[in-house]
Amino acid sequence: MSTTPQQMMPSGIDAASLAHVERVAQKRIRQRHALVISLRIVVLVVVLGGWELSARLKWIDPFFFSMPSAIFDQIIDWFVNGTSQGPLLTQVWVTLEETGLGFIIGSVAGVFCGIVLGRNKLLSDVFSLYIKIANSIPRVVLGSVFVIALGLGMASKVALAVVMVFFVVFANAFQGVREADRFMIANAQILGASRRQVTTSVVIPSALSWILASLHVSFGFALVGAVVGEFLGSKQGIGLLISTAQGAFNASGVFAAMIVLAVVALAADYLLTAVEQRLLKWRPAAV
Amino acid sequence: MNQPLSRDTPAIEMRNVSCRFISPDGKATIALRDFSMSVARGEFVAVVGPTGCGKSTTLSMITGLLKPTTGEVRVMGAPVDGIDPRIGFVFQADAVFPWRSVLDNVAAGPLYRGRSKSAAYDEANEWLRRVGLDKFGKHYPHQLSGGMRKRVALAQTFINKPEILLMDEPFSALDMQTRTLMQDELLQLWGGAGSVVFVTHDLEEAIALADRVFVLTARPATLKKVYEIDLPRPRVTSEIRYEPRFIEISHDIWHDLREEVQIG
Numbered sequence: 001m002s003t004t005p006q007q008m009m010p011s012g013i014d015a016a017s018l019a020h021v022e023r024v025a026q027k028r029i030r031q032r033h034a035l036v037i038s039l040r041i042v043v044l045v046v047v048l049g050g051w052e053l054s055a056r057l058k059w060i061d062p063f064f065f066s067m068p069s070a071i072f073d074q075i076i077d078w079f080v081n082g083t084s085q086g087p088l089l090t091q092v093w094v095t096l097e098e099t100g101l102g103f104i105i106g107s108v109a110g111v112f113c114g115i116v117l118g119r120n121k122l123l124s125d126v127f128s129l130y131i132k133i134a135n136s137i138p139r140v141v142l143g144s145v146f147v148i149a150l151g152l153g154m155a156s157k158v159a160l161a162v163v164m165v166f167f168v169v170f171a172n173a174f175q176g177v178r179e180a181d182r183f184m185i186a187n188a189q190i191l192g193a194s195r196r197q198v199t200t201s202v203v204i205p206s207a208l209s210w211i212l213a214s215l216h217v218s219f220g221f222a223l224v225g226a227v228v229g230e231f232l233g234s235k236q237g238i239g240l241l242i243s244t245a246q247g248a249f250n251a252s253g254v255f256a257a258m259i260v261l262a263v264v265a266l267a268a269d270y271l272l273t274a275v276e277q278r279l280l281k282w283r284p285a286a287v
Numbered sequence: 288m289n290q291p292l293s294r295d296t297p298a299i300e301m302r303n304v305s306c307r308f309i310s311p312d313g314k315a316t317i318a319l320r321d322f323s324m325s326v327a328r329g330e331f332v333a334v335v336g337p338t339g340c341g342k343s344t345t346l347s348m349i350t351g352l353l354k355p356t357t358g359e360v361r362v363m364g365a366p367v368d369g370i371d372p373r374i375g376f377v378f379q380a381d382a383v384f385p386w387r388s389v390l391d392n393v394a395a396g397p398l399y400r401g402r403s404k405s406a407a408y409d410e411a412n413e414w415l416r417r418v419g420l421d422k423f424g425k426h427y428p429h430q431l432s433g434g435m436r437k438r439v440a441l442a443q444t445f446i447n448k449p450e451i452l453l454m455d456e457p458f459s460a461l462d463m464q465t466r467t468l469m470q471d472e473l474l475q476l477w478g479g480a481g482s483v484v485f486v487t488h489d490l491e492e493a494i495a496l497a498d499r500v501f502v503l504t505a506r507p508a509t510l511k512k513v514y515e516i517d518l519p520r521p522r523v524t525s526e527i528r529y530e531p532r533f534i535e536i537s538h539d540i541w542h543d544l545r546e547e548v549q550i551g
Contacts, residue, residue, distance in 0.1 A: 189352075189370055
């Protein structure tokens with residue numbers, strides 16, 4: 001949009017022709033944007049329409065695979081009449097509470113352990129083996145242990161979400177601390193920073209972009225932890241909604257619960273992105 | 288052990304220093320062999336040598352970030368023990384903190400050293416003015432040019448009023464014109480107060496800035512020769528390099544350095 005070789009030519013650099021070129025270029029950008037959006041809508045319509053059509057024409061069995069209109073009806077029904085466990089929003093709220101608690105506890109613990117081990121060579125050499133072992137256990141399996149030990153209430157779901165989140169955040173915080181620029185650390189030391197000041201004013205800020213990237217992923221994990229926990233045994237929540245629908249062979253119910261989950265996850269992702277941009281405003285904008 | 292601090296005590300003294308590195312896989316290499324150097328108060332010394340010969344090692348040992356394997360390093364007459372608060376260091380790489388604004392970067396030193404916020408920021412503003420960045424206090428480093436970031440680094444270092452200033456190829460990443468400007472800026476900020484050890488691979492830079500130039504051999508580095516630079520001060524680095532005496536000196540030193548570069 002700025003100077004290109006052609007515009008250096010005497011005939012092409014007067015204000016009128018520049019304005020013209022800009023208009024054309026901006027129009028092209030807008031057109032492309034519109035094309036992308038309309039193609040996205042086409043894809044959505046084809047997929048949902050194809051599903052609906054093949055279910056109505058009995059190419060696939062709607063009893064097992066449901067269809068978009070039935071799923072939509074199910075969501076409306078849940079909203080208006082409530083689910084078998086109570087109002088839909090209560091179920092969403094319960095799951096969100098478990099997710100949020102697990103996410104906060106897990107990420108705080110992960111960041112703390114990551115920074116402590118990242119700053120201490122001996123501790124990290126000793127513990128890295130055990131963390132690797134613990135990390136290799138499929139963590140969802142622990143859900144059963146937690147349900148047995150902590151009961152059907154909130155604690156067992158929170159515990160599972162914590163375990164899901166902790167290792168991801170820990171690994172990223174640890175790596176972020178290790179990647180802290182050694183010249184920056186030396187610079188801070190020579191400027192007069194104590195070991196603690198180095199940690200708080202150099203190591204943590206430089207690890208922050210790693211940590212925030214992991215928070216993005218791990219909120220999803222926290223949600224998985226909470227839902228699977230509910231699935232394994234609970235009195236409320238979206239996971240129970242799915243498992244009830246599954247028990248009643250209600251495919252629409254399973255899909256509807258999935259969509260509710262997706263909306264929750266997307267909203268949380270949007271929120272986290274906003275927080276991230278606020279915290280990392282010192283970084284050059286990604287082009 | 289502590290000698291009385293007299294005016295004759297050199298600011299930095301390295302006696303028969305050797306330094307050995309142990310790599311993570313357990314191999315030993317010698318970076319510096321039997322190196323001696325003495326820097327007087329208020330003296331500007333440049334260390335020149337082929338790339339990777341161990342020039343930076345000398346600086347690390349003066350700061351105390353690295354311990355000599357044999358020999359002795361003394362700062363202000365006392366053996367080096369940890370980081371001396373009287374030392375300032377300007378790095379080759381960008382070592383300003385990208386998450387702090389320019390003003391916060393400059394204020395970092397006094398804040399680390401426990402000065403009050405208002406005093407630290409007053410001083411930081413004063414130093415920003417001196418390096419000509421008073422309009423950029425709120426900017427983040429990535430919004431500045433390479434030369435401006437180096438000014439931030441200089442202000443950040445000078446605000447601590449170091450009696451010893453160590454510089455590790457600080458301007459090597461800048462383009463030729465900016466580098467010359469920064470050299471003049473450095474000479475002005477220094478103004479003969481405090482001792483400077485300036486490590487560089489750029490011979491002309493060394494001659495333009497320093498009172499004495501130490502030429503090192505290829506790795507393992509040891510002292511090859513010391514040159515007195517008898518050019519008058521104050522100097523303007525952009526002009527001094529065209530003077531006959533400058534050309535003569537650089538011709539002499541290059542004659543010695545060339546052999547080492549070829550070995551390296």
